[in-house]
Structure formats: C-alpha cells, structure tokens
Amino acid sequence: MKKLLVAACALFIVGCEDIGGTLNVLKSFSATTEDGTQTIAVGSYDTSLNFKKKEVIATLKSAGKSTKISINIPKGTSIPDNGTFEIKSSQSGQPFGVTGVNKTDETRSENRVEYISCQTTRYENVCTPQGCFTRPVNVIGQQQTEYYMSTVKRDMQLDLNADVDAVAHFAGVSNTTQKVIVRQSPCW
Secondary structure (H helix, E strand, C coil): CHHHHHHHHHHHHHHHCEEEEEEEECCCEEEEECCEEEEECCEEEEEEEEECCCEEEEEEEECCEEEEEEEECCCCCCCCCCEEEEECHHHHCCCCEEEEEEEEEEEECCCEEEEEEEEEEEEEEEEECCEEEEEEEEEEEEEEEEEEEEEEEEEEEEEEEECCEEEEEEEEEEEEEEEEEEEECCCC
8 A cells, every 4th residue: 555655656756846956067968948949058057847648748947038848758668766767869859859867755753643634414304384304414523534644755856868978967855745544533
C-alpha cells in the first residue's frame, strides 16, 4: 500500500508540478520556440520545467522576457523517479539532446488523528394533523481522520547537448507536501 501511495505521489509530481531552477547557458544554441527558431544566448535564466505525458515545457525567464521551449518525450521513454535518462536530439524535436539525472526522496510524518467537520443525513419523524412521516435532514457532523504528511523532494540535473558538447546545464529542485488519509470513520 505504501509503495502505491509513493508511486501515486511521484506520478502526481511528474504530471502536474513545475520544477524550478536555473539554466546556465555555456554556449549559445538554437531552439525551436512558440515564436519560431531563436538563439538562446550565454547567461543564466530562471527556468521552470513542466512535465507532461509527451513533452517537457521549459520556460526561460530573463530581463522580463519569457521564452517557452517544448522538448518531446519519445514514446517508450519515461523520466525515472530516481536514475538517469537521455533524449536524443533526433527525438527531442529540438536541435539539441537532453541527458539528465533525477533523484526523488519521500519522507513522511508520524500518523496523526484529528476530528474534521463533515455533512451527513439524519432522518427525523415529523407529525402533522394529516399524519406522521420521516424526512431527511442534512446536518453537520464529525469524523475521525487518521493521516500523515508526505513530503516529496525532487532534485533534477539536466544537460542540453548540441553535437557532443554540453551547451547548457539546468539544476532544479521541487518540494511538495500533501496530506495522505489513512483511514476515516463514518460521519456522525
């Protein structure tokens, strides 16, 4: 069960969350952007990577200007939670390839218990001169919830390679914390 939760959490991160960091461009290089082919100049760029199923969107920011570069993730290739990966330039949809290392660590708190508000339906008997009947009434109740906090730290290092030379290096980290419910009592 725990491995399933960790896998779901890691999938959540890969599917939905940006990893922020810095792209240090060592040699200017060309990239296909939403505005056509652009030259990315030597320098440092605040960068976020958004991982989708079939692509990674790199958003580079410098001097108030934002540039988006889409890097294809070829069919059958996955970005591992822990380990190395490579996307060749012939697969990336860009004039450069990508090699990377990803390290993911999960820590979790001790289980905690709290009472939270919930809504439940109760039935009450109502009697009128015409007779008695039962009607549903929505009421606020409580339920006991056991949970833990899961924190996932993801550290990613990427090199953009044109021909055989590294033209840029990205280093980024993301931290996410979420509440994982282990058990809940019925609402009363």
